[in-house]
Amino acid sequence: xxxxxxxxYKIYLEENEMPKxxxxxxxxxxxxxxxxLNPGTxxxxxxxxxGVVFCEELVKQELDDTTAYFDIPQEILDFYKMYRxxxxxxAYCLEKALDTPAKIYYKxxxxxxxxxxxxxxxxxxxxxxxxxxLKGVTTETGAGQWGTxxxxxxxxxxxxxxxxxxxxxxxQKPFRREVMxxxxxxxxxxxxxxxNVGRKILAEHPGTTGSLGCAISEAVEDATSHEGYRYVLGxxxxxxxxxxxxxGLETKAALDxxxxxxxxxxxxxxxxxxxxxxxxxxxxxxxxxEKDYRFIAVEPASCPSFTRGKFAYDFCDTGMVxxxxxxxxxxxxxxxxxxxxxxxxYHGMSSTLSQLYHDHLMEAISVEQTSVFEAATKFARxxxxxxxxxxxxxxxxxxxxxxxxxxxxxxxxxxFGLTGTGYFDLVAYEKFNNGEMSDYIPTDEExxxxxxGLPKVE
Amino acid sequence: xxxxxxxxYKIYLEENEMPKxxxxxxxxxxxxxxxxLNPGTxxxxxxxxxGVVFCEELVKQELDDTTAYFDIPQEILDFYKMYRxxxxxxAYCLEKALDTPAKIYYKxxxxxxxxxxxxxxxxxxxxxxxxxxLKGVTTETGAGQWGTxxxxxxxxxxxxxxxxxxxxxxxQKPFRREVMxxxxxxxxxxxxxxxNVGRKILAEHPGTTGSLGCAISEAVEDATSHEGYRYVLGxxxxxxxxxxxxxGLETKAALDxxxxxxxxxxxxxxxxxxxxxxxxxxxxxxxxxEKDYRFIAVEPASCPSFTRGKFAYDFCDTGMVxxxxxxxxxxxxxxxxxxxxxxxxYHGMSSTLSQLYHDHLMEAISVEQTSVFEAATKFARxxxxxxxxxxxxxxxxxxxxxxxxxxxxxxxxxxFGLTGTGYFDLVAYEKFNNGEMSDYIPTDEExxxxxxGLPKVE
Numbered sequence: 047x048x049x050x051x052x053x054x055y056k057i058y059l060e061e062n063e064m065p066k067x068x069x070x071x072x073x074x075x076x077x078x079x080x081x082x083l084n085p086g087t088x089x090x091x092x093x094x095x096x097g098v099v100f101c102e103e104l105v106k107q108e109l110d111d112t113t114a115y116f117d118i119p120q121e122i123l124d125f126y127k128m129y130r131x132x133x134x135x136x137a138y139c140l141e142k143a144l145d146t147p148a149k150i151y152y153k154x155x156x157x158x159x160x161x162x163x164x165x166x167x168x169x170x171x172x173x174x175x176x177x178x179x180l181k182g183v184t185t186e187t188g189a190g191q192w193g194t195x196x197x198x199x200x201x202x203x204x205x206x207x208x209x210x211x212x213x214x215x216x217x218q219k220p221f222r223r224e225v226m227x228x229x230x231x232x233x234x235x236x237x238x239x240x241x242n243v244g245r246k247i248l249a250e251h252p253g254t255t256g257s258l259g260c261a262i263s264e265a266v267e268d269a270t271s272h273e274g275y276r277y278v279l280g281x282x283x284x285x286x287x288x289x290x291x292x293x294g295l296e297t298k299a300a301l302d303x304x305x306x307x308x309x310x311x312x313x314x315x316x317x318x319x320x321x322x323x324x325x326x327x328x329x330x331x332x333x334x335x336e337k338d339y340r341f342i343a344v345e346p347a348s349c350p351s352f353t354r355g356k357f358a359y360d361f362c363d364t365g366m367v368x369x370x371x372x373x374x375x376x377x378x379x380x381x382x383x384x385x386x387x388x389x390x391x392y393h394g395m396s397s398t399l400s401q402l403y404h405d406h407l408m409e410a411i412s413v414e415q416t417s418v419f420e421a422a423t424k425f426a427r428x429x430x431x432x433x434x435x436x437x438x439x440x441x442x443x444x445x446x447x448x449x450x451x452x453x454x455x456x457x458x459x460x461x462f463g464l465t466g467t468g469y470f471d472l473v474a475y476e477k478f479n480n481g482e483m484s485d486y487i488p489t490d491e492e493x494x495x496x497x498x499g500l501p502k503v504e
Numbered sequence: 505x506x507x508x509x510x511x512x513y514k515i516y517l518e519e520n521e522m523p524k525x526x527x528x529x530x531x532x533x534x535x536x537x538x539x540x541l542n543p544g545t546x547x548x549x550x551x552x553x554x555g556v557v558f559c560e561e562l563v564k565q566e567l568d569d570t571t572a573y574f575d576i577p578q579e580i581l582d583f584y585k586m587y588r589x590x591x592x593x594x595a596y597c598l599e600k601a602l603d604t605p606a607k608i609y610y611k612x613x614x615x616x617x618x619x620x621x622x623x624x625x626x627x628x629x630x631x632x633x634x635x636x637x638l639k640g641v642t643t644e645t646g647a648g649q650w651g652t653x654x655x656x657x658x659x660x661x662x663x664x665x666x667x668x669x670x671x672x673x674x675x676q677k678p679f680r681r682e683v684m685x686x687x688x689x690x691x692x693x694x695x696x697x698x699x700n701v702g703r704k705i706l707a708e709h710p711g712t713t714g715s716l717g718c719a720i721s722e723a724v725e726d727a728t729s730h731e732g733y734r735y736v737l738g739x740x741x742x743x744x745x746x747x748x749x750x751x752g753l754e755t756k757a758a759l760d761x762x763x764x765x766x767x768x769x770x771x772x773x774x775x776x777x778x779x780x781x782x783x784x785x786x787x788x789x790x791x792x793x794e795k796d797y798r799f800i801a802v803e804p805a806s807c808p809s810f811t812r813g814k815f816a817y818d819f820c821d822t823g824m825v826x827x828x829x830x831x832x833x834x835x836x837x838x839x840x841x842x843x844x845x846x847x848x849x850y851h852g853m854s855s856t857l858s859q860l861y862h863d864h865l866m867e868a869i870s871v872e873q874t875s876v877f878e879a880a881t882k883f884a885r886x887x888x889x890x891x892x893x894x895x896x897x898x899x900x901x902x903x904x905x906x907x908x909x910x911x912x913x914x915x916x917x918x919x920f921g922l923t924g925t926g927y928f929d930l931v932a933y934e935k936f937n938n939g940e941m942s943d944y945i946p947t948d949e950e951x952x953x954x955x956x957g958l959p960k961v962e
Binding site: 058124225229429 | 513519615660682688881884885930934
């Protein structure tokens with residue numbers, strides 16, 4: 047489907063070709079994602095209710111499922127110019143090594159200090175907090191990518207940033223912590239003595255090393271109990287997918303520039319921020335009946351929300367303080383097995399993506415982590431980039447699809463999202479290099495235990 | 505000096521604008537750098553003598569001080585396309601934050617998995633080893649940047665790669681080690697039991713944590729005692745400056761594209777690979793009398809080869825097995841104080857740069873490390889990139905020069921080399937963040953002890 051123009055190794059957009067609006071895929075969805083519910087009343091959350099926790103403008107974006115395009119404020123466009131456009135890379139070396147007729151492209155989001163695409167939404171959320179006259183924002187972080195991105199955005203805007211970092215990560219990933227501190231963030235190991243919920247948990251479980259659910263609860267309590275603070279979140283929410291649409295819009299502009307029509311678009315899926323952002327503008331074309339694409343979400347076999355989860359209302363956090371969301375979920379009590387490396391460990395999935403998957407507009411596949419690290423290592427050696435474990439899920443399936451093309455002789459064009467780098471994931475790589483990495487697929491009984499915790503909602 | 509065309513935040517060259525030749529600044533030097541000497545005979549090293557240790561083609565490049573341009577082989581050009589061109593960034597945000605009339609640009613070499621410019625020469629050296637039909641190469645690494653770069657290059661070309669990593673780094677920087685292993689390199693803590701010199705040192709100093717000098721000796725012994733291996737080195741040598749000229753050539757092409765004429769060009773200086781590469785084409789213009797520039801080499805006050813060293817023949821390694829080079833040196837026995845963080849700890853300096861400095865074609869300045877980390881942190885927060893400690897030496901002086909412009913009102917154009925990222929230097933950042941970083945300037949007595957070890961050469 048490509049024309050005769052020589053495709054460079056990396057396609058960079060010019061500054062004047064960069065998107066100036068975000069695209070809201072919900073506007074083109076016939077079946078809209080179900081609304082967030084108040085866990086007490088089971089009624090849809092109102093803007094006022096959400097405004098206690100989130101910034102006003104972000105609440106508007108969260109609730110708006112009809113406006114297709116949102117102007118990106120100039121200050122965010124300027125920030126984007128510091129690390130965007132990200133390159134769309136033609137994987138010539140990988141194609142050659144696989145000896146496949148497929149044409150492989152990847153959108154590489156790792157060339158910024160946060161190491162991932164998370165910065166795209168962090169700067170937007172921090173900007174609206176600043177615009178609202180707030181003093182600062184709070185958040186939680188597990189592995190640290192989102193916390194790092196938010197710290198960078200807040201440092202740029204002169205906003206206070208409080209990060210609750212799951213205690214075991216805080217201790218095991220001191221480098222992530224130090225990047226955040228270098229960007230001026232206040233990083234607290236969670237559970238902590240600074241919140242009621244933290245003190246309660248510490249009293250009940252003195253030796254606990256924390257969990258993401260607890261860190262969320264602490265961050266929310268901190269925001270709502272301090273004048274001038276709001277809570278922000280790096281994935282799952284509609285607003286995050288909106289901001290992350292910059293990934294897909296740039297990808298599409300770069301492909302259009304060379305008249306390239308992708309056949310398959312692949313992304314890894316945890317909460318859905320990267321996948322949703324990458325596919326949004328292409329999905330819009332599909333929803334409007336203009337073009338057709340295969341979309342493939344790739345998730346870990348150890349945390350298979352799409353492929354083995356239920357499509358139901360569930361709590362967004364294990365502390366059950368946040369609104370209920372309708373999504374593919376394993377139950378808010380589900381925790382991946384201890385041998386699971388890297389991110390993509392959230393029990394649920396973006397409501398928007400869940401609806402699209404439910405409507406058969408998208409496929410999903412789960413892969414085991416040793417095969418993911420095999421693909422990661424192969425990719426690193428051939429394409430020169432050490433990928434994040436999360437991103438490597440997409441690499442694995444992109445390679446599999448390219449090998450299918452080799453069998454059939456089809457010259458398909460495959461695009462995948464390379465969300466980030468693995469520079470802070472070397473403990474996992476070491477395990478793999480030493481042959482000590484293992485796989486674990488949860489049993490049906492284990493999943494049933496998670497589903498048992500689902501709230502009863504019509 | 506800039507025209508009215510709007511300068512983007514990042515200037516990327518198109519693939520067809522990328523340099524296809526390296527530039528050899530020695531060709532335009534009236535006073536050529538002094539030749540390497542055989543430590544036994546004190547006669548200039550012949551190609552045959554050098555060929556025992558180094559690859560043939562690299563020996564030719566090392567000795568050739570008259571050919572101005574060398575064609576870059578197609579396979580290296582292809583590899584460069586995977587991570588080059590590196591962006592020339594207009595530091596709009598930094599200029600604004602400093603409120604300076606100066607225009608600041610930096611050439612950012614950190615956007616590749618090796619994290620620095622080292623990859624530019626690693627791929628070239630590995631390519632020539634492969635072309636010569638060798639099985640593999642050996643090298644030493646301290647902090648690990650060079651070892652990582654070489655591992656990547658060897659993985660790409662299917663060449664065996666043995667890295668002797670200073671034992672204390674091997675133990676303290678397990679992540680660097682794992683990146684190298686992920687790229688298939690054989691990483692050995694030095695001193696080791698695998699070489700005679702390693703066994704000898706271990707017998708004499710059972711508890712030693714190693715030194716760069718010892719690691720060099722092991723790598724050289726390994727290469728010369730195994731059929732099909734040669735030793736490669738990441739800095740100091742003329743061949744390395746030749747390969748690194750790609751940095752300066754791209755910088756110049758990007759500046760020329762927008763009709764920008766720099767006034768000051770600044771680079772950090774350890775062995776000189778980055779500085780030499782960045783300034784080469786500009787220095788060529790100066791040497792040929794076509795244009796004038798101020799060049800500033802920035803070195804740590806704790807390892808001040810240029811500013812306090814002697815211009816003399818010295819051993820390139822502490823083991824005194826390598827040829828003698830004429831350079832600004834602190835003596836091959838000099839070791840920076842224990843509180844020195846990051847690289848730039850080599851006792852000597854590239855012969856080419858030493859000659860240029862001796863001939864007053866270049867300035868040098870030394871800076872203390874707490875001021876370097878202050879500049880690094882400021883830069884990270886404003887420009888969004890966490891810089892390597894080495895690179896931050898250049899940042900420090902670029903900011904100082906920009907502040908001078910603020911005082912005088914001059915609109916100078918400042919270009920500096922941002923050689924790499926600090927993702928593996930967070931132990932040093934942590935020290936700084938905790939207020940535990942200190943400075944140390946060697947006393948005259950300490951330097952005198954280093955000079956006492958200089959060989960007696962006419």
